[in-house]
Amino acid sequence: MNIDIASLYLILALFFFLLPVAVFFATSEFRDRQVYWWCVGGLGTSLGFMFVGLRGVVPDIVSFYLAHVFFAIGFSFRSLSLRLEMSINIHRTALIYAAIGSIYVIVFSLLVYTNASEFYRLNWVHGYLVLMSLDLLWISQSIYHELKNKGGKLIAWMAIFILIGLLVRMVGYTTELGGVGVFEKGTDQYIGIFFIMIGYVLGNFGFIQLRLEKLWEYKKAVDVQLADTRSKNLTLEEILEEKNELMRTLSLSAKANSMGTMLGAIAHEINQPLGAIRINAEMLLALIRKSGDREGFQEALEHILQDNERAAVVVSSLRKFFIKGSSEFVSVDLSELIGDVYRILLPEARLHGVNLRAEIEPALMVKADLNQLQMVALNLINNAMDAVEGLAGEKNISIRLYQQDKRVILEVSDNGPGVPSDRVATIFELFNTTKEFGMGMGLWLSRAIMDSHEGTISLLKGPANETLFQVSLPIYSLAYQN
Template sequence: MSSKLAQEVFNPSEVFARLADTVPCGLYEYTLTLENEGHFHYMNTRGFEIFDISSNELSDFGKNIWGLFDAEDANTIAQLSEKSNLTGVPFFFEGRITTQLNNTKWIRMSSHPSTTFYNGCLIWSGYILDISHEKRLVKENIEKNLELSLAIEKVIRYEELEKLNTQLHEALEEKNLLLRTMAAYAKANEMGSLIGSLVHEINNPLGAININTQSLEFEIDSIQKSGLTPSSMNSLKDISQGLIRSNRSLSKVIANLRNLFIMGRLEFEVFDFSQMVENICELVAREIRASEIEFCKQIKEKIHIYGDQGQLQMVVLNSINNAIDAVKNHKGLKKINLSLTEEDGRLCFEIQDSGVGFQQDSLQKAFELFHTTKANGMGIGLWLSRSIVENHNGTITLSNAPNGGAVVRIEMSVNQ
């Protein structure tokens, strides 16, 4: 090979061009004006492929490149470029572009400011990688892991359901016992959001008892020193009445809790459904106030039914909690209407909220086991509620109110 030919073949620029076309990423060099307009002076073959342009389009590409990014990403790159220009440190960016051929690609890029100027503009160089395949693999991996997790979860659920079915088939009498046990568990689950309120309801009378006890100790010391006086007698009476009031308040909270978690007898019995609803309303009252919900209730007194009080407590508590969940973070009107009426030997319990209501597909699937629209829901509440209501020869229906919001309606025979 002649010396002249060798110089042409192994010319540094020719060698660089050949080497640049062997790397799996795009390489480019450009200048950036003060108006943040780029002028590309070099790009290797892989760069043209990633941006879906030809070498003839390179001269105008600096004006068009910002159109490949959405406005937010373009603004981010501009800020990174400005910071890099001040610090001399390269910037890195990862995002999506949409080329002129309408191809959407995930890219990873970096640009570095040099110390060389061309026509008064700083020269930048960098690289770009097409990571679309990598992103697809990550997405596919996540989807496969999710499918696997769901499959495992379904297997676990089906195994549990199969065990449940086996128990149900052992004897017809076990059905009511199973519902009672599940109702108690569901009530405990429903009580999760009320714990803070109940602690407050208990702490208030306990704090009052503590203050009155300290006052009582002070009065006893005073009596020991000065004797019993009319003023001391009045103070003792006030303290005594304060202790009695606090004790009654505490006893009421505990009684409501005890009533909520009764398991009931093996056989159905007659009980006051109206009083049961009132007790549950008292338990959720603080949660409703804390969420700034307007709560309107109309409860007809002394409606008695024949059934399992423990199971029906779960149904009512689940309905009220669902209504609270539907409106407590609602940006519009936050209101719940609860009514209990009796007509023609049947009671009607209805609760309506001012939330967004049921989606059409949710209305069709709402009573299916494990179906839920809540982020942390288990999909048991409505399924179990329908099982319990039907076990009491009643009906439970869901609908959307004409003016918006969800409606839950329960009808059962009263005890004549």
């Protein structure tokens, strides 16, 4: 061969520079500390061979000392990069590599300083390279056996080819079959450099294979996680639908349970205007028969119409209250809804001597499920009536509906004994009740309904220290829809 050995070293340096650059760009999708360290190792080896090839051109301090510092950096970082494949806790291993590399550079420097022959210097260098190549072989074999990664096998072949090249070179200058000097021509030089080049090509392909297989595993894990997330989302949607269906069922069930009590009171209330209608009708007939008094006839007729209207309002409110609505949210006039509930419960309140008052601002619109909001209002007012039932004095319940900022506020307060202090924190929990025969579902269901409506329900104290439940809902109008 006509190519001198120094030029081969420079070609080898260029080759070792291009390989880590190729690795760097090939692993752009999954570039991490392991990739950076492998590339630093390749660049270190490249600089080492470059300074060796420039021996006689650059100062001896660069060729003799700095070159071998880069060799130590190159082999150490390459091995550390592979060790990251099996464990990220390599602090102690990094210190060991730093110590070995420092000993290698110091001993080589002493050999140069003491003018030791090139034979001993070559033996020391090749001994270090053999040690690091054996370490590389052990790491790559461990990666292959533990992770079953084909990249580990290629890196193992890299270590084997480097070892063959080093051993050929060592046999050459030890037996004098090859050149003893660094740049002395010999078949062992060419064979050694050839095997090292083949080894490095295989090793870098192996490292890329390591990263690609890890990327594929990561993508598979992401796909599995996404599939699991989609499955959980579907399950969650089913659970939410079951919860909404449960709330609708409980709402209607609570209304049905309240029907008996309310129907008695409503029947009593309807009987009064119907009785008055009968009396006024009889009076009208008597007037017509006796004197034909037109003025009396007109007054009696007006009373009949008023009482008839009163009965119609009660019946209309009752029908509207017990209509089964859709689960879809619609625009609801909360003022009208609370007014209907108030009119329905007013007869029962009167029968029990309860002073039920209502202050309702008109035309307060919300987007809601009509039946669920009826359930909340009914539950709060019934709870208030139960709270004042045992009072000896005045029994007062107040209903207030008003707008505050962009919210509609419903307040139901009573002058009952209040909620015991040890029950305040758990008053909205399922099966928690202060009533002797209560089930503990009303307030829990009311809070669940408010959550689904982006609203809140709270237990507060009123201005006169009375028990006050406050419901807050976002107002719904053309001004706030955006």
